[in-house]
Amino acid sequence: MLYAALIWTRWDSDEDLDPAEFARYQELNQVSAEAGVRAGGLALHPVSSATTIRLRNEEVLLTDGPFIESKEQLSGFYLFDCDDLDQAIQWAARIPGARHGAIEVRPVMIEH
Amino acid sequence: MDRQPTDIEAVFRREARPVVAALIRRGATVDQAEDAVQEAFAVAARLWAEQGTPPRPGGWIATTAKRRLIDRLRREARRGDKELLSQLNAEPVEVDVSEDDRLRLIFTCCHPALALEARVALALRAVCGLSTAEVAALFIVSEPTMAQRLVRAQRKITVARIPFAVPAGDELGPRLSAVLAVVYTVFTSGYNAVASGHNAVASGSDPGAAGVADRSRLCDEAIRLGRLLRLLMPREAEVAGLLALMLLHHSRRHARTDDAGMVLFDDQDRSRWVRSEISEGLSLVEQAPQLGPVGQYWLQAAIAAEHLRPPSADARDWTRIARLHERLVAHTGASPVARLNHAIAVSMSEGPEAAVPLLDGLADRLAAYGPYHGARADCLARAGRPDEAREAYDRAIATTDDEPAQQSLRQAREKLA
Numbered sequence: 208m209l210y211a212a213l214i215w216t217r218w219d220s221d222e223d224l225d226p227a228e229f230a231r232y233q234e235l236n237q238v239s240a241e242a243g244v245r246a247g248g249l250a251l252h253p254v255s256s257a258t259t260i261r262l263r264n265e266e267v268l269l270t271d272g273p274f275i276e277s278k279e280q281l282s283g284f285y286l287f288d289c290d291d292l293d294q295a296i297q298w299a300a301r302i303p304g305a306r307h308g309a310i311e312v313r314p315v316m317i318e319h
Numbered sequence: 320m321d322r323q324p325t326d327i328e329a330v331f332r333r334e335a336r337p338v339v340a341a342l343i344r345r346g347a348t349v350d351q352a353e354d355a356v357q358e359a360f361a362v363a364a365r366l367w368a369e370q371g372t373p374p375r376p377g378g379w380i381a382t383t384a385k386r387r388l389i390d391r392l393r394r395e396a397r398r399g400d401k402e403l404l405s406q407l408n409a410e411p412v413e414v415d416v417s418e419d420d421r422l423r424l425i426f427t428c429c430h431p432a433l434a435l436e437a438r439v440a441l442a443l444r445a446v447c448g449l450s451t452a453e454v455a456a457l458f459i460v461s462e463p464t465m466a467q468r469l470v471r472a473q474r475k476i477t478v479a480r481i482p483f484a485v486p487a488g489d490e491l492g493p494r495l496s497a498v499l500a501v502v503y504t505v506f507t508s509g510y511n512a513v514a515s516g517h518n519a520v521a522s523g524s525d526p527g528a529a530g531v532a533d534r535s536r537l538c539d540e541a542i543r544l545g546r547l548l549r550l551l552m553p554r555e556a557e558v559a560g561l562l563a564l565m566l567l568h569h570s571r572r573h574a575r576t577d578d579a580g581m582v583l584f585d586d587q588d589r590s591r592w593v594r595s596e597i598s599e600g601l602s603l604v605e606q607a608p609q610l611g612p613v614g615q616y617w618l619q620a621a622i623a624a625e626h627l628r629p630p631s632a633d634a635r636d637w638t639r640i641a642r643l644h645e646r647l648v649a650h651t652g653a654s655p656v657a658r659l660n661h662a663i664a665v666s667m668s669e670g671p672e673a674a675v676p677l678l679d680g681l682a683d684r685l686a687a688y689g690p691y692h693g694a695r696a697d698c699l700a701r702a703g704r705p706d707e708a709r710e711a712y713d714r715a716i717a718t719t720d721d722e723p724a725q726q727s728l729r730q731a732r733e734k735l736a
Contacts, residue, residue, distance in 0.1 A: 208480055291482040292432060293490065314479045 209246055209315035210287045210295040215279040216308030218253050231303040239287065244298055247286035254280045279308050286315070326372050327364055334377040335360070336448055338384055340420035344483050345410075346403045347388055348473050349445045355391070359384035381414035421446070422551040423483050425544075429498040430481045437472040438501045439508075444469055446547075447540050457537055458508070495552075499561050499616060502544045506565050509537025513572065538569050556610040560617025563603035567623040570596035580723050585632045597627050618647040637668035655684040663694050671701040689719035693728060705735040 218224075232250070239245035254273040261268045273280055285302065289295040292312070299310040335356055342352035359380045373379045385407065392404040428441040440458070443449045449457075455465035475481065486494045512534035545562035552558050574587040582588075604624045607617045625640045626632075644661035651657045658681055666674030678695045685691035696711035712732035719725050 291480045292430075293482050293484075293486065296432070312479075 208289060208291070209318055210289055210292075210299075211313050211315055212285040212287055212295070212299045212302060213281060213311040213313065214283045214285075214302060214304040214308065215311060216282045216304045217278055218280065218282055228303050235301055235303065238301075239285070239298060244287050244289060244294075245285065246288040248284060250283040251281065253282075282308075326376075327360065327367065330363075330372075330376045330380065331360055334380050334416070336446070337416045337418060337421055338377070338381045338414070339445070339448070340424040341381060341414055341416050342384060342388060343424055343445060344420050345385075345407060346477075349441070349469065350451075351388060351391070352384075353448070355384040355388040356380065358387045362387075377416055378413065381416045382412060385412075385414050418551060419485075421547065422485055425498055425548070425551075426485050426494060427476060427481055427483050429494075429501045430476075431494070431497040432479065432481060433472050433475060435501070435504060437468055438497075439504050440465060440468050441472050442501050442544065443505065443540060447543065449540070457534055495555065495557070496614075498548070499557060502541050502548070503561060503565075503616070505537050505544065506541035506568075509534050509539075509541065510568060512537070513576070535572065538565070538572070541565055542569060554610055556607045556612060557614045557616050559603045559607040559610060560613055560620050563600045563607065564616050564620035564623060566596045566600035566603070567620055567627060569593070570600065570627070584626065592627075600624065601628060615647060615650045618643055618650060622647070635667075637664060640664045641668040655681055655688075659685060659688075659691055659694060662698075666694075666698050666701070671698040674698045675702060687718055689715055689721075689724070692718055693724075696728075696731070700731070700735060708732075709735055 236245065236248070257271075257273045259270045259272065259274050261270075282304065285298075287295055287298045289298065292314075295312050299305065299312050302310050304310065338356050338359075339349070339352045342355060343349060347355070362383055363376075363380060367373070367376075389404065389407050392400045392407070425442065425446055428445050429438045431438075433441070436458075440454050443454045443457070444451060451466050451469060452462050454469075455462045458465070460468075485491070542562070542565050545558070545565055548555075548558045549562050570593040571587065571591075573593070574589070574591040575582060600620065601624050604617070604620050607613055607620075622640060622643045625643065626635060629635050641661065641664035644657070644664045648654070648657045648661050658677070662674045662677035662681070665677060675695070675698050678691070678698060681691060692711050692715035696708050696715050699705075699708035699711055709732060712728055712735075716725050716728050716732075719728065
């Protein structure tokens with residue numbers, strides 16, 4: 208079963224990603240792929256580059272910035288293929304962002 | 320022929336919960352499993368009276384309950400039940416029933432991915448077999464609210480696929496802690512309700528009417544859960560520690576309150592303590608450290624044992640009590656309340672002067688906590704420092720809401736030189 212592990216972290220737009228952190232993500236990519244658990248994943252640019260879109264009365268309304276203004280922002284996600292929630296939690300806990308931010312694990316309803 | 324109903328009752332007591340667990344393991348909801356088992360026993364009551372009890376009554380009940388569940392799923396033909404139905408049809412007719420399923424059910428119901436209140440409700444409903452209405456009354460919420468809480472929790476178990484399994488290896492420790500926390504929460508909910516005089520309460524759905532729950536039942540259910548865990552996990556030290564703790568606290572229930580309210584430990588009528596529970600608790604306190612590393616529940620039980628074991632309140636060994644409190648402080652990550660209790664024990668073992676500096680070190684953390692100021696006032700008074708004691712009593716009175724507690728603090732302040 209697929210689980211999305213959504214990574215919520217503080218990340219100021221002007222900062223570059225910490226190289227040590229980047230290396231830890233690469234290591235997790237490799238380990239989870241070798242374990243046959245990694246089914247996908249993305250890292251997003253910081254929210255300073257986000258545009259939020261709404262369609263109201265057939266009109267496209269745009270706002271600069273993320274949908275939710277909060278200290279932690281969605282900065283990426285993994286897709287893990289796991290037997291059950293316990294296994295998904297174990298992999299989520301290995302995501303580097305779990306150390307300073309939070310990982311939200313959600314079961315995937317429909318896969319494409 | 321009168322023998323038959325008694326037989327069925329015995330079978331029910333022994334087999335109903337494991338069969339419910341076996342059906343939940345197969346994907347049935349708690350309600351579906353309960354209904355199917357009830358129906359199976361209704362059939363048994365008719366059939367066994369005519370034909371006699373079958374050789375394996377538990378297995379008979381399990382197989383019949385599963386057949387009833389399949390019939391109902393077919394009849395109702397709800398979309399969400401299709402998968403369960405095809406799975407039940409695909410497996411052998413015989414249902415294996417084992418106590419292991421009950422243990423797995425406990426770990427599933429107490430999974431930390433569920434909110435604590437949901438875990439507590441599920442454990443009482445699915446493991447203890449209380450009805451939704453009973454659980455609702457015990458937690459003073461309406462039945463629909465409780466029903467919804469239970470449905471949501473079960474939906475999360477299914478959708479997020481919380482496993483029906485006892486965790487192994489490194490996972491067991493933290494997960495067992497989550498289970499013990501649920502059991503202890505059930506216990507303290509009953510204990511605090513009785514202590515604060517909110518024992519008999521009208522259920523929220525129907526205030527003032529028949530829905531009056533005796534909340535001390537929560538203590539009984541928690542102890543029952545504790546015994547079940549002890550039976551299923553006999554090698555776990557903290558399981559023994561928690562059962563000991565609950566028994567030792569519960570043993571004083573009849574002496575703890577009287578018509579006027581709370582009775583302090585030193586003033587309790589010891590003839591009203593339940594001796595059998597004390598001796599069971601004391602022997603568990605002895606056994607637990609031989610099983611493995613002990614934790615906060617055993618330490619609290621060991622402290623309770625030190626208070627209960629001596630023949631009189633004067634004979635307590637405060638040096639040992641203070642040492643146990645010191646260990647508890649370390650185990651709770653130096654929680655302020657644990658440090659307060661340690662300081663109080665030190666005031667008894669080494670004298671009030673030794674405790675005052677310990678208490679002063681907690682001033683920031685417990686500034687708004689009445690019992691802290693009460694303990695500090697008491698130590699200062701005993702140390703012959705009446706002016707400081709008076710000031711501390713004033714703070715204690717200001718930070719205490721409870722009227723009788725305020726009254727006794729005022730009396731203590733009046734007695735100062």
